[in-house]
């Protein structure tokens with residue numbers, strides 16, 4: 001039997017899509033600054049990159065607040081349970097039509113691999129991008145005297161290296177992410193879930209068991225209220 005399960009709340013969907021737009025735009029303008037592509041023109045690329053970067057920082061502040069206010073941060077705590085099963089699924093099971101090893105609900109929306117990767121992005125890659133980017137912004141180029149006052153940085157090179165390496169990591173993430181979007185119950189079910197909040201899945205015993213937990217219903221009501 002098919003049924004719809006609520007997974008992503010309104011703010012989360014807004015945050016996800018804003019974040020994707022900003023990261024893609026920062027990637028485009030950043031790689032123009034780097035000299036890889038040419039689209040807006042160098043000067044515009046720098047100006048747009050700065051505006052997008054400030055917008056990204058504002059979004060991050062709201063997202064951090066949301067994660068702690070709702071307790072959603074706990075979803076990212078890594079777990080070894082089912083980790084191997086999830087890796088095996090993507091490497092082998094998926095090509096043999098095997099069932100997904102983990103089930104998603106609003107209380108447990110991330111599979112063990114996602115927990116690891118998203119935690120790594122949140123704790124490592126994004127902070128590296130923000131801090132190296134901010135240092136980059138405050139660096140006075142040699143023609144202006146060089147260095148970052150107060151930080152004792154005489155050359156921007158190591159900072160640029162971290163910032164560019166992070167940009168390549170994010171690019172790799174986006175490519176893998178786009179592929180994984182298509183690997184849900186149907187080719188578009190993951191995408192639809194991030195647009196509407198609801199995922200259409202096969203109902204089975206595991207879903208029923210999860211739904212019987214008190215928190216699931218509390219959370220569902222809460223999210224319906226917060227979504228208006």
Ligand code: HEM
Nearest residue numbers: 026027030031033034053129130133134136137160167170
């Ligand atoms: C809040 C986050 C960010 C800040 C504050 C920031 C800031 C900056 C600044 C100030 C520059 C140097 C511009 C110049 O030379 O005048 C730069 C370069 C660059 N940025 Fe960002 N950025 C951020 C996020 C990102 C993201 C998410 C990406 C990729 C998806 C990215 C990719 C790049 C690239 C590739 C360069 C060129 C690096 C080089 O060639 O040295 N940035 N960024």
